[in-house]
């Protein structure tokens with residue numbers, strides 16, 4: 001098989017990933033009629049656009065129910081492994097992540113699914129491992145989240161997953177969470193020893209898990225000034241295991257020709273049309289079902305002071321924990337350069353409506369990032 005390079009491990013100094021387009025609302029909590037409706041043909045269009053533009057990866061979110069409120073954001077979502085196989089078959093260059101909740105899918109199932117996507121894409125697959133935070137959505141599966149053991153289980157799951165993809169003779173596994181017999185998979189992945197692994201977490205437990213299992217930790221930065229301390233903490237954890245991992249943040253982008261236009265549009269959908277009830281639900285669920293290794297006020301979701309913009313206010317209609325970048329193409333490029341200088345190796349990108357707003361970002365911001373030396377020319 002001819003392998004193609006996977007941009008997830010490619011040369012761009014500051015990586016970009018199309019995020020959350022498989023869920024309605026994306027990273028907005030808004031009732032604005034322009035909100036992302038999550039129609040398959042539109043997801044495909046925006047994925048092809050990202051592929052063409054040289055965006056490094058697509059990262060879908062694994063969700064099983066919405067956040068309620070008026071918009072029920074994420075109430076509609078496409079499953080990420082099947083999403084990855086379909087989009088992988090239609091694209092040429094972009095890295096394709098799938099996201100799985102450890103307690104809901106066996107390692108052998110995911111190893112086979114990721115190997116499938118890796119063959120479909122000739123070596124462009126990646127896996128994002130999450131351990132769960134919303135008990136309401138786990139109730140759909142009849143599975144209980146153990147807030148203080150979820151990352152311990154995650155590590156055992158990862159060890160089985162990675163050993164499967166490495167190949168070798170069938171093995172038995174006698175662990176705390178899994179007892180398995182004659183474990184094997186065929187085919188193994190195209191990428192060796194396995195496709196890149198990302199994990200998404202924020203707590204110390206999440207950082208320690210990433211330090212052992214992931215190549216990249218996706219975490220909640222929400223304000224570039226906080227990035228150096230977060231990056232240092234993650235890298236210190238990795239150092240304990242003699243490993244190096246990259247840290248990515250998430251960004252929600254409002255880019256317009258003038259600052260005033262960008263501010264007005266952001267205010268319209270994220271303040272005037274904000275879905276505050278779904279934000280309340282999100283905050284309550286995070287408090288209820290996440291680990292005890294982090295004080296509740298240390299979480300970006302529960303401490304509004306963590307969410308700050310370089311200039312201007314943060315409104316309630318975008319997800320807490322994401323950097324909100326609002327302004328002209330120069331402003332957005334400059335803020336991304338600051339994220340890079342703060343130690344972040346990449347960011348996810350999301351928009352109120354991907355299909356309406358991403359073309360301007362691609363046309364105006366990507367060339368600026370190239371000129372700043374953060375990205376290679378496409």
Ligand SMILES: Cc1cc2nc3c(=O)[nH]c(=O)nc-3n(C[C@H](O)[C@H](O)[C@H](O)COP(=O)(O)O)c2cc1C
Nearest residue numbers: 061062099130133200201202203206218219220290
């Ligand atoms: C960029 C990003 C992507 C995430 N994707 C998912 C997801 O697809 N499904 C999910 O249930 N949680 C997702 N999460 C939530 C995290 O897995 C995690 O629960 C959250 O960041 C809180 O951190 P903690 O679990 O370490 O306390 C994501 C978080 C981030 C920052």
